[in-house]
Amino acid sequence: xxxxxxxxxxxxxxxxxxxxxxxxxxxxxxxxxxxxxxxxxxxxxxxxxxxxxxxxxxxxxxxxxxxxxxxxxxxxxxxxxxxxxxxxxxxxxxxxxxxxxxxxxxxxxxxxxxxxxxxxxxxxx
Numbered sequence: 001x002x003x004x005x006x007x008x009x010x011x012x013x014x015x016x017x018x019x020x021x022x023x024x025x026x027x028x029x030x031x032x033x034x035x036x037x038x039x040x041x042x043x044x045x046x047x048x049x050x051x052x053x054x055x056x057x058x059x060x061x062x063x064x065x066x067x068x069x070x071x072x073x074x075x076x077x078x079x080x081x082x083x084x085x086x087x088x089x090x091x092x093x094x095x096x097x098x099x100x101x102x103x104x105x106x107x108x109x110x111x112x113x114x115x116x117x118x119x120x121x122x123x124x125x
Contacts, residue, residue, distance in 0.1 A: 001098060005084045006106040011040065013068045017081035032089065034075050035082035041065035088113050095120060 004020040021031055039047070039056065041063050047053045053061075062079065063070040076082055088105055091113035092098060099120060105112070119125045 001100050002102040003085050003088055004102065004104045005081055005088065005108075007081050007084055008107055009040075009064075009080075011064050011066065013064050014038075014080050017078045019078050019081045019085060021082075021085055028089070032082055032086050035079050035086050036060060036062050036075065037083055038062035038064060038080045041070060084108070092117055092120075 001024070002020060002022045004018070006016070006018045007014065008016045026032075037056075037060075039053065039061055042065070044053070044063065058071040062074065064080075084105070087110060088103060088108070091110055092103070094114075095117055103116075116125070
């Protein structure tokens with residue numbers, strides 16, 4: 001089983017990142033679990049106005065602006081993409097068991113992860 005993920009942001013501090021993780025090669029606890037969620041500085045006010053990110057703070061989430069990270073240091077140089085793998089693993093864990101596969105995502109989202117989980121449940125993958 002392998003999870004590979006790519007992200008691409010216009011902000012230079014994030015940019016294009018790829019990471020591939022296999023639970024048989026690296027432990028989840030060391031390689032994936034410590035990766036914090038991240039947000040973009042220019043979206044914070046809008047998200048708060050919508051009643052979102054209520055539990056978010058600079059202590060538990062990374063925030064990136066045009067000039068770089070607001071609250072460094074990062075736990076990994078590629079912490080954002082590792083967190084996206086964390087999101088994917090979490091969303092697919094709702095299946096109850098993981099199919100043995102190589103899951104590959106690029107610029108995906110929770111919505112796409114859930115669509116994949118539904119297709120797997122329906123046998124349409």
